[in-house]
Amino acid sequence: MRNSFVFFLFSFFFCLFSCNPEFLPKPKAYLSLEYPEKKYQNLALQRPYFFEVPKNTIIIDESNNWLKIQYPNLKASVDITYKSVNKNLNELLSDAEKLVFKHAVKAEQIIPKDFLNYEKRVFGSMYEITGNAASNLQFHLTDSTHHFIKGSLYFYAKPNYDSILPAVDYIKKDILKLMETLEWKK
Numbered sequence: 177m178r179n180s181f182v183f184f185l186f187s188f189f190f191c192l193f194s195c196n197p198e199f200l201p202k203p204k205a206y207l208s209l210e211y212p213e214k215k216y217q218n219l220a221l222q223r224p225y226f227f228e229v230p231k232n233t234i235i236i237d238e239s240n241n242w243l244k245i246q247y248p249n250l251k252a253s254v255d256i257t258y259k260s261v262n263k264n265l266n267e268l269l270s271d272a273e274k275l276v277f278k279h280a281v282k283a284e285q286i287i288p289k290d291f292l293n294y295e296k297r298v299f300g301s302m303y304e305i306t307g308n309a310a311s312n313l314q315f316h317l318t319d320s321t322h323h324f325i326k327g328s329l330y331f332y333a334k335p336n337y338d339s340i341l342p343a344v345d346y347i348k349k350d351i352l353k354l355m356e357t358l359e360w361k362k
Contacts, residue, residue, distance in 0.1 A: 211346045212249075216353060224258065224323055228357040230350050245350075250343045251332040254313075254351065259324045268324045272316040275328070279309035282335070291317070291355050298358050300325075302351065308335040312344045313351055323360050327351065 216228040223241050236244035241258040259268055276286065284307035291300045300317035313329040329347055331340055 211342075214349065214353075216357075224260075224361050225325060226357075226359045226361060227354045229354070233350075247343075247347065250347070252329065252343060252347060253332075254327050254329050254347065254354075256325060256327045259326075261318065261320070261322050261324050265318065265320060265324070268318070268326075269316070272314075272326050275326070276303045276305070276314050279305050279311060282309045283307040284337075291315075293356075293358075296359055298355070298360075300355065302355065304348075306337060308337050310335060312337070312340070313348055315351060315355065317355060317358055319360050325358070327354075 212232045215231040217231050219227055219229050219235070221235065221237055221243060223243070225241075229235060229245055230247075232247075232249070234246040234248060236246060238244060243256050245254040245256065247253065261268065280286065283305045285305075287304040287306070289302045289304070291298070291302060293299070297319040298317055299320060300315060302313065302315040305312050305314065311328045311330055312335075314327065316324065316326045318324045329344070329351070331343070333340075
């Protein structure tokens with residue numbers, strides 16, 4: 177009888193103190209990342225185009241008027257290719273879109289945004305690719321007669337969209353600045 181009384185007391189206190197009727201959901205957590213303040217400078221390389229680049233990046237000069245804008249602290253780069261337009265604008269636009277939609281397999285969504293600056297003769301599109309795609313931002317710009325630029329954002333890590341989203345947003349502002357300040361040299 178003593179054993180059953182001890183068992184009863186143990187069970188009673190266990191039930192009394194083990195259940196907490198209040199459930200408090202945890203707030204969503206975000207990474208607390210700090211990024212450098214935005215400061216820009218003119219592209220120092222001689223190219224058939226001109227735009228402003230972030231001061232906290234490294235510019236890699238590549239052949240054929242191509243270049244790479246590296247973000248060493250973010251382990252990312254924006255790769256920029258240049259081609260002359262020689263009655264092949266439709267082919268260049270088609271190739272740029274094919275490259276974007278190659279990511280459709282891993283992408284959750286592809287959001288196009290058109291860019292038009294009639295004064296500077298700069299026309300193009302930027303594509304935001306959500307999900308675990310290899311490139312989360314791509315763009316192309318042209319004057320529709322002589323020049324064509326294509327750019328892609330790449331991270332030097334396996335894509336995990338939730339983790340890199342703050343860095344994508346940070347670099348997206350730099351790409352928009354590039355698009356807004358782009359001018360063609362004559």
